[in-house]
Amino acid sequence: MMFEFGFNQQYSSGKTWAFFYLAVTTVIVIVVLHRLFKAFKKFQYFRSLPQDKNFSFLLGNIQNIPKDPEARINYGRSKMDNIDPKLNCMWMGPFDPVIVVYHPDTIKAILKSSAPKSRGFARIYEMLLPWIGEGLIVSNGNVWQRSRRLLTPAFHFDILKPYIEIDNKAADKLLKKLEPFATSGEALDIYPLLTLCTLEVILKCALSYDVDIQAKSHDPYAQSTRQLTEIFTIRTRTPWYWPTFIFKRTEVGQTFFQCCDFVHNMADEIIQKRKKELEKEENKPQKRHLDFIDILLMARDEDGKAMTTQEIRSEVDTFMFAGHDTTASGTMWFLYCLAKNPEYQIKVQEEVDALLDGRDSDHILWSDLPELPTLALCLKESMRLYPPVPFIQRELTEETVIDGHTIPKGTLASVSIIHLHVNPTVWEDRDVFRPERFKWEEAKKRDTFSYVPFSAGPRNCIGQHFAVDEIKVLTSRILRKFTLELVPERPPPVRFAQATLQSHNGMWLKLKHRTE
Numbered sequence: 001m002m003f004e005f006g007f008n009q010q011y012s013s014g015k016t017w018a019f020f021y022l023a024v025t026t027v028i029v030i031v032v033l034h035r036l037f038k039a040f041k042k043f044q045y046f047r048s049l050p051q052d053k054n055f056s057f058l059l060g061n062i063q064n065i066p067k068d069p070e071a072r073i074n075y076g077r078s079k080m081d082n083i084d085p086k087l088n089c090m091w092m093g094p095f096d097p098v099i100v101v102y103h104p105d106t107i108k109a110i111l112k113s114s115a116p117k118s119r120g121f122a123r124i125y126e127m128l129l130p131w132i133g134e135g136l137i138v139s140n141g142n143v144w145q146r147s148r149r150l151l152t153p154a155f156h157f158d159i160l161k162p163y164i165e166i167d168n169k170a171a172d173k174l175l176k177k178l179e180p181f182a183t184s185g186e187a188l189d190i191y192p193l194l195t196l197c198t199l200e201v202i203l204k205c206a207l208s209y210d211v212d213i214q215a216k217s218h219d220p221y222a223q224s225t226r227q228l229t230e231i232f233t234i235r236t237r238t239p240w241y242w243p244t245f246i247f248k249r250t251e252v253g254q255t256f257f258q259c260c261d262f263v264h265n266m267a268d269e270i271i272q273k274r275k276k277e278l279e280k281e282e283n284k285p286q287k288r289h290l291d292f293i294d295i296l297l298m299a300r301d302e303d304g305k306a307m308t309t310q311e312i313r314s315e316v317d318t319f320m321f322a323g324h325d326t327t328a329s330g331t332m333w334f335l336y337c338l339a340k341n342p343e344y345q346i347k348v349q350e351e352v353d354a355l356l357d358g359r360d361s362d363h364i365l366w367s368d369l370p371e372l373p374t375l376a377l378c379l380k381e382s383m384r385l386y387p388p389v390p391f392i393q394r395e396l397t398e399e400t401v402i403d404g405h406t407i408p409k410g411t412l413a414s415v416s417i418i419h420l421h422v423n424p425t426v427w428e429d430r431d432v433f434r435p436e437r438f439k440w441e442e443a444k445k446r447d448t449f450s451y452v453p454f455s456a457g458p459r460n461c462i463g464q465h466f467a468v469d470e471i472k473v474l475t476s477r478i479l480r481k482f483t484l485e486l487v488p489e490r491p492p493p494v495r496f497a498q499a500t501l502q503s504h505n506g507m508w509l510k511l512k513h514r515t516e
């Protein structure tokens with residue numbers, strides 16, 4: 001009996017295990033099959049969307065993207081022209097579909113939604129993290145909301161007003177540096193001079209950091225920023241650089257992290273200097289507005305908690321980058337557009353002359369800014385053709401209907417500002433520089449999402465008024481003194497869409513004194 005019982009017990013427990021294994025295996029097989037089925041359905045769904053049919057099961061569409069920077073921009077444009085005028089699906093590998101949008105209807109669906117910045121493996125904002133941290137550009141959710149609420153007062157008109165004189169003083173120095181080129185007739189690449197000028201402005205205005213950066217022929221901070229944006233762009237387009245542990249071991253990766261250390265040290269220095277000044281000021285409070293950095297240093301939560309050093313540094317890094325590279329790019333392309341379209345350059349010069357003639361000083365005043373309507377129209381048109389921030393990205397956190405397509409949650413969306421601005425269904429004579437298209441009678445007929453150089457919706461650019469004022473002051477000061485000409489011996493600028501829109505071969509211009 002004992003034996004029988006033991007045998008039966010063994011037999012039945014063996015059977016139980018067999019059942020157990022069978023059940024587990026069945027569940028695993030069902031789960032795997034279900035996942036595969038879902039992945040296949042998702043794949044089929046994305047394959048049914050408008051897209052470049054030249055698709056590889058290994059690389060998706062990556063191999064179709066041209067290496068040449070200008071051809072790369074034109075590749076996106078040809079998809080808009082030939083595949084679909086509103087959106088297409090781009091495969092960044094066999095399992096990574098990205099929805100690219102470039103029409104007011106489709107861009108609106110993304111920018112009006114609460115879709116956050118894309119984060120996680122291989123996502124562009126994640127790749128910015130080691131550099132600008134969880135600052136306003138990269139952060140999401142509560143962290144972003146808190147910083148945005150805190151920093152919005154730093155861009156109030158009352159704060160921006162005195163910055164105009166800082167812009168003018170920076171312009172004075174820039175003009176002095178341009179003078180010898182006008183005298184000798186030698187062409188120059190104007191971009192490096194513009195970056196130093198805009199860097200000086202952001203350091204003085206937002207960070208109360210008074211250094212004569214323009215006195216140098218180059219600045220290590222501006223240089224590091226350039227290297228960081230270049231390497232960041234390379235990384236976003238090179239799948240084998242996506243895993244951080246590999247990227248860190250490559251030469252470019254090491255340069256990237258060295259540059260990060262450099263800019264972080266500079267941010268720390270600025271913060272420490274300002275902290276000491278504020279401590280001194282505490283004893284003799286002055287009636288003045290708070291700069292961006294003061295707001296960061298003095299901010300307290302409801303429970304009295306200050307921002308951590310790391311949080312403050314991320315915001316400082318964010319503003320130092322976002323506040324100078326964009327305006328330098330915007331000014332550079334604006335000057336190019338005017339050199340290329342002399343009839344508009346003359347109109348702007350006449351407008352500036354009419355404003356300043358008879359004055360003792362050429363400094364532009366805050367009250368002068370609305371008196372430059374032609375310049376304002378030309379600047380808008382230049383930012384249409386050459387948007388300083390060409391692309392941005394979002395991640396859909398919920399299923400979203402875009403132009404009748406139900407795009408699943410988790411999908412990456414690339415907002416192509418540079419293509420929206422030349423979408424032929426929106427813009428007549430899209431490649432022609434015609435600033436009049438921004439006159440109210442014409443502009444009011446267009447969807448507001450047709451033109452978004454500063455993005456739109458809740459995550460729009462916090463610094464847009466700061467930027468536009470600065471560009472207006474710099475360009476009117478340059479045009480008051482010089483006439484700009486293209487350099488026929490040099491090839492035209494080659495657009496390069498990095499974090500900001502650059503020229504791959506510099507921005508070569510000739511300057512002539514207006515008196516000549």
Ligand code: HEM
Nearest residue numbers: 136137322323326327330388389392454455459461463467
């Ligand atoms: C011509 C100059 C500028 C252009 C074209 C521009 C454009 C943009 C765009 C398109 C965005 C959205 C980015 C995204 O969604 O990822 C943005 C965001 C931002 N910009 Fe600008 N920008 C300019 C100048 C500035 C300046 C001067 C500052 C600071 C002083 C600044 C600070 C920021 C910040 C902090 C954000 C993130 C805002 C948020 O998400 O709440 N920008 N900008």
